[in-house]
Amino acid sequence: MTRLQQRLGALRSAGRKGLVPFMTAGDPSLAATVPVMHALVEAGADVIELGVPFSDPMADGPVIQRSSERALLRGAGQRYVLDSVRQFRERDAVTPVVLMGYLNPVEIRGVAAFATDAAEAGVDGVLLVDLPPE
16 A cells, blocks of 8 residues: 555545645755655645646646746756655655646656656655646
8 A cells, every 4th residue: 555545544534634735846945845845744734745846837826837937947857856755755754745747847757767766756646737638
């Protein structure tokens, strides 16, 4: 059973909804990402949704678009995001982390390579908002 399945099962058994906060990796700074992830858990997060900065976040509103722009200007790309998850896992092997992003960077890296790298980093799920259901 995966971390995400375990957490969702525990929430279901407890009869409660989960708190799943979103943050963009690399915003407000590169150094803040992992400490903010830990702070979210300490504040009660059940799952963390970590945004992968993208240059054309068409499915996001203006606040998330601007956070992606700032993060990209700092150099927060896909490698940085996966390294941040790896670093988070050094202290927290329990809290599920789900990446939220777009298909294009995954296709550029290669779907199989991305899936392998994400799993090895400790990612528990991926939401690709522009992935066609087919």
